[in-house]
Amino acid sequence: MNKSIYRQDERFEFLSFIKQNKYKKYVILVDSKSNGFCVPVLKSIMPFFKTANTVIFPDSEENKSIPIASFIWSEFEKLNVNKETLIINLGGGIVCDMGAFCAVTFKRGIDFINIPTTLLAMVDAACGGKNGVNFDGIKNLIGTYKNPLAIYIDKIFLKSLPNRTLxxxxxxxxxxxxxxxxxxxxxxxxxxxxxxxxxxxxxxxxxxxxxxxxxxxxxxxxxxxxxxxxxxxxxxxxxxxxxxxxxxxxxxxxxxxxxxxxxxxxxxxxxxxxxxxxxxxxxxxxxxxxxxxxxxxxxxxxxxxxxxxxxxxxxxxxxxxxxxxxxxxxxxxxxxxxxxxx
Incomplete structure (x- = not known):
């Protein structure tokens, strides 16, 4: 079985794994709450992603929805996301759920990785392969099963979190x-x-x-x-x-x-x-x-x-x-x- 979870002290191995797949494009999916801190941190600790495009959607549980998924798919289309693209889900549980769902359903499946930035996402949403969106006021009513290509765990992202979220x-x-x-x-x-x-x-x-x-x-x-x-x-x-x-x-x-x-x-x-x-x-x-x-x-x-x-x-x-x-x-x-x- 291929290794899929990389620790913060395995950054080199993680990047080597990503590079061997020879993607031509990288797209970071992030919500508005995580964008200000997490995207600069990611590009600082992994300069390899400095030229990646970024798709930002509004944060909050209410936006884990089909309309926001539709917005993300439209952004993917504008960026010409295809089978040679890697989606990088950078954020909490909502980003990991939404990003995986949108990647799996766009053009019948685009490769994606999860880089969780909250404690909850690290220990739950980022791993296991479940993804989806809320519908009609019900949590995770629409979704699929698909594991990320890899998961990278780094405590550096927790530094920005309010205590309640942590x-x-x-x-x-x-x-x-x-x-x-x-x-x-x-x-x-x-x-x-x-x-x-x-x-x-x-x-x-x-x-x-x-x-x-x-x-x-x-x-x-x-x-x-x-x-x-x-x-x-x-x-x-x-x-x-x-x-x-x-x-x-x-x-x-x-x-x-x-x-x-x-x-x-x-x-x-x-x-x-x-x-x-x-x-x-x-x-x-x-x-x-x-x-x-x-x-x-x-x-x-x-x-x-x-x-x-x-x-x-x-x-x-x-x-x-x-x-x-x-x-x-x-x-x-x-x-x-x-x-x-x-």
Missing amino acids: KSGIVEMLKYSLLKSQNEFENFIKHDETDFYDFDLIYSSILYKESIALKDPFDKGVRQSLNLGHTIGHAIESYSHSTTSPLLHGEAIMLGLIYESALSQQILNLNQNITKQLIHFKNQFFPELELNYHFEDLKKYLIQDKKNNQEIKMSLLEEVGKCRVQVSVTETQIVEAISSLN
Whole structure:
């Protein structure tokens, strides 16, 4: 298997890999938020990309959409993007998702790489091959599966992030610890905030996500364990974007993990201490988040996650390190779990 993830101390190897493909054109896709800092940094640490064209689209979750994808395709057309072009997705999760989706669908597939610039994108969106856009207010309703040609991870890009955005990525790492083992979880929640930004901890999270994705590239089995916290979390995130206080992805998933832990407790007899530990973690690192949601607010978005036989299905924990996928959950059970924490 070819190497696909390159660390910040493997910059030379990464560039050698890119050069061997002999592309005639390079196009950097970036959002308006990342453009000012990340493009100059990339061209500084990798002068090879100094002559690359840049396509900039508006940042924010609302712009992860078909109209913005259409704008990107139009820009690709103006630049004569073709099979001898490499798309460089430089940014957070939205850029990685949008860039991959637009590259895969333009002219039936253009090569692309991901250079994630947020912690969340590094440990989640940049790897695994899922991509897509939101549609009709529902997250990631339209999308495909396609792995980037390569991923380059460098902490230098994290320097520009506001603390709120940086912290958002911690939650996916927390989720991985829940999926790994009790020991991993216990060790993870003991960390101070600065510990989460250690490169080795970040890199181990990336390798864990990649290992699950390689076992189940099309999300038919074990990869669904990565949905832990995401059924309710995505509903909260989508609902919050209809209010005046939209949440970041990681913030919504923090709440989703707690609510789904309560459901796991109710349905699979998960130890109640796990929910208590997650609430303590939230209070320590995300004290502004409140467990004050109601089923009726989330119902529209939860329905969109229905799989088979008109049932809502989730990935829930039997115990830390043991996740059961495709668990059928009733509306009554969700109401009880949410109410127990409000």
